[in-house]
Amino acid sequence: MKNEETDSFEGLSRRDFLRLASLGSGMVFLGGCGDIRELWQRQPVIAVDSWHKGVCRFCGTGCGMQIGLHEGKVVDVRGDKYAHNRGRLCIKGVMNRDILYAPDRALYPMIRNNGKLVTASWDDAMSLVAERFKDAIETYGSDSVGYFGSGQLFTEESYTASKLFKAGIRTNNVDGNPRLCMASPAYAYTGIFGLDEPMGCYDDMDHANCFLITGSNTAECHPILWERIQDRIRSRPETPIIVVDPRHTRTARDADLHLQIIPGTDVALYNSLMYEVVRRGAADEEMLAKFVTFKQGDENKDFEAFREHLSNYSPEKVAAVCGISAESIREAAYLFISSGATMTIWTMGLNQQVQGVASNQLIIALHLLTGNIGRPGATCFSLTGQPNAGGGVRDTGALSHSLPNGRKILVPEHRREMEKLWNVPEGTIKPTPGYHAVEMFKAMESGELKCALIMATNPGQSMPNTTRYRAAMEKAFLVVADAFHPTNTTIFADVVLPTSMWAEKGGVFSNSERRYHHVPKLVEAPGEARSDLNILVDFADRLGLGHILPARTPEAVWEEWRNISQYSYYNFKGITYERMKKERGLLWPCPTEDHPGTCRRYVPGEDPMAKGNDRLDFYGRPDGRAIIFIHNQQGPPEPPTDDYPFILTTGRVLEHWHTDTITGRLEELERVPVDFVEVHPADAQRLNLRQDMPVMVRSNRGGDVFRVRIVEKTREGMLFTTFHSMKRIINHATTDAYDPISKQPAYKYCAVAIEPVSTTKPAADEVS
Ligand SMILES: Nc1nc2c(c(=O)[nH]1)N[C@H]1C(S)=C(S)[C@@H](COP(=O)(O)OP(=O)(O)OC[C@H]3O[C@@H](n4cnc5c(=O)[nH]c(N)nc54)[C@H](O)[C@@H]3O)O[C@H]1N2
Ligand SMILES: Nc1nc2c(c(=O)[nH]1)N[C@H]1C(S)=C(S)[C@@H](COP(=O)(O)OP(=O)(O)OC[C@H]3O[C@@H](n4cnc5c(=O)[nH]c(N)nc54)[C@H](O)[C@@H]3O)O[C@H]1N2
Ligand code: SF4
Ligand SMILES: [Mo]
Secondary structure (H helix, E strand, C coil): CCCCCCCEECCEEHHHHHHHHCCEHHHHHCCCCHHHHHHHCCCCCCCCCEEEEEECCCCCCCCEEEEEEECCEEEEEEECCCCCCCCECCHHHHCHHHHCCCCCECCCCEEEECCEEEECCHHHHHHHHHHHHHHHHHHHCHHHEEEEECCCCCHHHHHHHHHHHHHHHCCCCEEEHHHHCCHHHHHHHHHHHCCCCCCCCHHHHHCCCEEEEECCCHHHHCHHHHHHHHHHHHHCCCCCEEEECCECCHHHHCCCEEECCCCCCHHHHHHHHHHHHHHCCCCCHHHHHHCEEEEECCEEECHHHHHHHHCCCCHHHHHHHHCCCHHHHHHHHHHHHHCCCEEEEECHHHHCCCCHHHHHHHHHHHHHHHCCCCECCEEEEECCCCCCHHHHHHHCCCCCCEEHHHEECCCHHHHHHHHHHCCCCCCCCCCCCCCCHHHHHHHHHHCCCCEEEEECCCHHHHCCCHHHHHHHHHHCEEEEEECECCCCCHHHCCEEEEECCHHHCCEEEECCCCEEEEECCCCCCCCCCECHHHHHHHHHHHCCCHHHCCCCCHHHHHHHHHHHHCCCCCCCCCCCHHHHHHCCCEECCCCCCCCCCCCCCCCCCCCCCCCCCCCCCCCCCCCCCEEEECCCCCCCCCCCCCCCCEEEEEECCCCCCCCCCCHHHCHHHHCCCCCEEEECHHHHHHHCCCCCCEEEEECCCCEEEEEEEECCCECCCEEEEECCCCCCCHHHCCCCCECCCCCCECCCCEEEEEEECCCCCCCCCCCC
């Protein structure tokens, strides 16, 4: 049963809306869609003085756009038809036009005085920040301070922050929201190939003969990639789409086969698909002989041991574990194997689980086993969420365990190499990893972390188990750099630093396909807002560490960074600002200025790092072979109980971005509700829940009030809501349990109760 009333947007069915929303923006505005035009075109564009090439600031698709200026303001954007997005933009992309002028931009620094945030000068604010950090470092050591950053900063900014903290302040307490997002694939790729980041690219979507989309609501979260997949279906209608998701999402609705599994059972499912591959004799013998080895944990295994392990995962056995039919597992395996070129796409449904690394590694194993790798259309491709989660944070090593270009804190040679490249004395970089995200907030709670600089992220709303970590944030000296105020984090700050954003500062993003592309600085920031890079440089100077940061403009930092990359397999020395300003970005490796960039990694002849002339060269591994890891399905981290009988999963909708600090302030998007909880009709009937009724969704950690949306989307016994609402915070309920390898929290699974509340409770946590 589909509920048209709640599932619609201003008279348009949601399906129509989504379809319109992902058309090329040019097409959307041209004729035939009057309502939409009115809704979206708040300030009619009078005149555009000049158009400039840029990139959307929202998701990891990284759509190219033209940005129109009039009298020093952004007044229009349109899809760049020469970029990979073929001129298309989704609704959020179109809204780039308005984001700089949304209400509540942070304009002046603020310092907490007698409990209240009051306006201060930059000099006072930065002096206070430097003084408090210095005091903590002198009294308690450099590990008493930390940095919590974001995949939404430019590469130059994340690189600078990580360098300042690791090589200047000398602490590895550098982490950020990519830990909540991309840590599981980063560990999975690194474990298997010795290097992070996918080997394929968007072009593979034009060649795939079968798509396996798992744990990804691509139609809503990467809408323009979904359109590219649809282009493939339009040109080759027999191309099947298999979707694995416990919810019947917009993506699942258009699938040929939807495996609506019980959440958290992906490991069993992928083992079962591999069981079928082996049973049908469809394993790629050449791959097994030349390019693959087997391991379980640290222990070497062989194919026989792997086959033995798979014998526990017949479709008949796994059907019960996953709550789907054995037939559908066999069908999925058949479609995957027989296509000749299958592309798998995945995102948070896999990553945000306690077995996040395991399920990531098994998907990659399925591709290695069947040889679906390194050929057009045959690839395993994890999508990045934020506009710069890959380039800005994974490549620069702006995480607590890593260093630039795939180097690791724990490896002494890697530290030595970076100390040389950074021109700091040997032994400067500490030998042990710093706090990862959850640990960093626990360290605020215990009092070990005295001071934290938080940039371009809103953990007061986006961390799991937020009640606990908000209390923790109150204990530390918290400096929050954000483009908006209030947010659910700035309200806990001791100092708020107002920042410029996107086209007010300029810099480089990297999208899901390793494409580095440039956003120019086009307009001035409002009030006294400064770029995050300026803040970091000023902070370094005040700490007496200015010499660590000789590069002080985005272009100078990029120069330093591309030069450093040449000593690694991530080599993108050939990607200059000059080239990025002319071209629509470039995919690395790209070692020289005349190199066109690399579409498929590990393929000799295509990837300049790959040696020989064989089919593949996994050069990140000493023996040139990738590893198939053996993993077993474990029980859920928090099984439902009598008191908490529902499984809660959380995620996103098309029109909203994360904690809604931006999209929640745009009139057009704010109308699309976010404070709903999806309940299966059978559960609603059993519990006597009615449409729109306020209910408390609560785990043993906490909860908040949401409005019931009865819709046949989740499985029975499951609830879904978003973490978008600034007022209704679902992360009070989510668990801070995390994957033991990647340390990525399990936002996609916790046990909750749902109960009617007589009136809508006043939002206790309302941003004020
Ligand atoms: N509109 C919009 N787009 C965005 C964002 C946004 O905020 N709004 N954010 C961006 C960011 S940072 C990210 S990380 C991406 C996230 O992109 P996605 O991962 O596509 O989005 P989510 O809604 O978080 O989760 C995806 C799906 O995982 C499913 N899922 C839950 N549990 C399981 C499970 O056990 N197994 C499987 N196979 N699936 C499961 C959920 O039902 C959900 O449909 O989106 C990016 N794009
Ligand atoms: N329940 C639940 N929770 C989740 C997830 C989930 O699926 N479910 N997903 C997780 C994932 S994948 C992610 S990526 C995180 C995202 O979580 P957050 O990173 O907390 O979310 P955002 O709202 O994107 O926060 C970005 C902040 O940066 C500000 N900002 C924008 N541009 C700039 C800039 O240029 N400079 C500065 N300094 N500030 C700027 C914005 O105003 C905003 O406050 O949430 C995680 N939390
Ligand atoms: S798909 Fe992502 S990058 Fe493209 S316009 Fe939409 S939000 Fe922006
Ligand atoms: Mo994310």
